[in-house]
Amino acid sequence: MIILRMLLGRVLSLVPLLLGVTLFVFIVMRFSPVDPALAAFDGANATDEQLEQFRRENGLLDPWPVQYGRFVWNLLHGDFGVSVITKQSVGDTITTALPLTLQLTLMGVVIAIVVSLLLGITSAVFRDRWPDQLIRIVSLAGVAAPAFWIALLLVQWLAVGQGLFPSSGYVSPQDSFSGWLNSMTLPAIALAMPVAAQLTRVIRTSMVEELDKDYVRTARGGGLPPVVVVGRNVLRNALVTPLTVLGLRVGYLLGGAVVIETMFALPGLGQNMIQAVNDGDTSKVQGFVITIAIGFVLVNLIVDILYVIANPRLRSHS
Template structure:
């Protein structure tokens, strides 16, 4: 247990330079952008005096180093600046959009886990036989299909033809749980199927490796039912490796929401990024990118901690 706590503390300490590096990278990228913040906010017809006043009011006339430290100081206090188009706090827009994106991501992760476990376990238990071959083909197809194309296919079949789900819009689960599932299932499936199929292959490989170990043959030979051996030992040990991959795949899901939210017209972070790009709103884009990056880092930290508890060697402090 002491070994796990030490590793957790080290991971937390590593977050400090990582977070600073993320903010610095995003700040530099935004400053290299050809977009002029003053022109984007005031319009192409703005006078030089108005542009100079805007730059002075927002600290854009100061050296880049000073701008960064001011930006970092504001960020520590939760101030992400104001949008250039509307003059609204970026944090307010993110506070509205982020919950939807997180809901979509979590829903997609749950579906991906179900797909991965069902396909991976069945393929491992029937390895070399027709279910294994069929699942292998299905997994390859799921991995190969781009999420945006899969979204269009799902809309055509399950929204327009069968009318089982909605093809656009969003209903908060606090208002209607059935409405939430009707509007969010297809977007979540679009994100989850490629990830679930990829994880299924990893689950299958890990399961096969565990099934070939000596302790499994010993337990079965001792009279334990195979389902007990698989459920209590094999599956638990086999999920350690897929768990490490899951953290990276959650980052993929977060990034994939940009296109999927645009296709399904969901007012999440992805839609806000698209609007920021269309209106040349560098402040909004900068704030959203930082928040998404921080979410990705936190998710990977959580997965690392879960991996530590799932790995017996780390639990033992070795």
């Protein structure tokens, strides 16, 4: 009941947040120098009458409050509009592209969690010794390195240099699971490394704080093996703070997928959004940005729930 009550409160608080996101996207797109009417005719010699007719038929001449109300009403009914370039439903394009972006993001999250747990726990257990010093240097370099630079290095070393992975392209898992894994590995690693580096530092700090507490010394003094102490008590308590950081960084992964998908020619939301920006397709850009924003909000809602579940003290006071 506590979790359900908290979930209801979080969902209700998301309503004004999502409205704010839609308003922000709507205003930004209306201030864009791109004219949807000109983009629709794609450089053709359209007359002023044709442009005026297009704007009238698509409601572009209506007052902004009316346009925004129609925009939100359509979103509530799952209608993201129609592309002014291709005349296809934006929702259909999102439905086609979103699974690939989710695959890439999920692989990035898994890689980031596994790497950060291994390095963070090792760094904390061997505090102030050479493994700790080495991991801290590597994690600091990972935080400073942008994902696109890591992607370039991976392509240079493992794709072009060694030929172990393809440098671009996408293979559906339905066609070939091994081909899909090969095509997604380098993009997922490039996307995950900056997040793994930051999580490693957060996990190390949380672990060190827990290892210095009295209950750990008592457990060790009672003869419990270090593996049991760390795995059963310290790790569970130390992961509360990294959970919050992970939720924020998943949003970074969704945003970072825009660049990574373009670099590796992956037909996900990112590459489609870049193409829509180049084409001046404002309807598609709006739909893609709203989708990514909603994904970010939902991920943080899930992290909030996991935070309460992982923290007994917070759950007991909720």
